[in-house]
Amino acid sequence: MKEAAENTTGSTLGATGSRADMEPPFRNGLKERGREIKVSRWVLGIAGFYCISMFLVPFMMPTGSVPELSGRANMMDYSSEGSWGNHDHVEDGEMGHNQSAHGGTFAWSELNPYYAFVYAFGDLNCHQKHERSWTINGNQMPVCARDVGIFLGLALGGWWFSRRGLNRWTIRDSFLTLFPDSMIAPLYTSDRRLSAMFGTGILFCLPVVLDGGIQAISAYESVNPVRILTGIPFGFIIGWYLCASLSSRPEKFGFEAADVQLPAGARLSTAENTSDESE
Numbered sequence: 001m002k003e004a005a006e007n008t009t010g011s012t013l014g015a016t017g018s019r020a021d022m023e024p025p026f027r028n029g030l031k032e033r034g035r036e037i038k039v040s041r042w043v044l045g046i047a048g049f050y051c052i053s054m055f056l057v058p059f060m061m062p063t064g065s066v067p068e069l070s071g072r073a074n075m076m077d078y079s080s081e082g083s084w085g086n087h088d089h090v091e092d093g094e095m096g097h098n099q100s101a102h103g104g105t106f107a108w109s110e111l112n113p114y115y116a117f118v119y120a121f122g123d124l125n126c127h128q129k130h131e132r133s134w135t136i137n138g139n140q141m142p143v144c145a146r147d148v149g150i151f152l153g154l155a156l157g158g159w160w161f162s163r164r165g166l167n168r169w170t171i172r173d174s175f176l177t178l179f180p181d182s183m184i185a186p187l188y189t190s191d192r193r194l195s196a197m198f199g200t201g202i203l204f205c206l207p208v209v210l211d212g213g214i215q216a217i218s219a220y221e222s223v224n225p226v227r228i229l230t231g232i233p234f235g236f237i238i239g240w241y242l243c244a245s246l247s248s249r250p251e252k253f254g255f256e257a258a259d260v261q262l263p264a265g266a267r268l269s270t271a272e273n274t275s276d277e278s279e
Helices: 034-060 113-125 145-164 171-178 181-189 193-217 224-247 271-278
Strands: 003-006 267-270
Touching: 034 113, 034 145, 034 224, 145 171, 145 193, 145 224, 171 193, 171 224, 181 193, 193 224
Parallel strands: none
Antiparallel strands: 003 267
């Protein structure tokens, strides 16, 4: 469905960024924001659960249960004793290492279900390079430092959207609700909402792109504190966008686009309405 933002002459912006701003009726014109809170709490809960688990599980496991690992991203490398990661690969290669020289084999399938899930998820999603990962209680964590930052940022994104996020029909307008209306009003008078959403996304992704990209094409080697700091904004923008996309529901407004309250008195109109008005 195509939308267009139209300005209303003489409209005024109410106070934004205040406590009253997040009390019904809300800035979007609705009297409840149950879906936004529910979606945000799911994002916060899932990301927060894994973020806590990645520290808790290696701490609870017997000391030395997880040796130094080095696998491949998006692949299962340590599911069993015979898995790829447990082979004796050449040292200093782009992927893998001589596992027998780094503490012996590791198989997460032999752990209890909770521990196995935490390490299986890390195995599938992370390269698990030991030099880029932290060790707790003599056990390497299930993901690298960058992914620790990403999951922390993801949880923070869910938490912040639960505090400020609103359904404004479209993803871009719901996304922008984390900013005060007074700040984003110029985006509505000039209809630059989509470019603002993409620009914000690029800005939050830039630290991890620069740190990881320069590391990939040069002799530069990042350090774990920098990896976690660059991962946080990347995870935050993922959580932010995920919450906005799942919270954007036109049916909450009875499918009447004009009922959505936007900054600067702008109004959404469907393609059908725009066509009718031109006849």
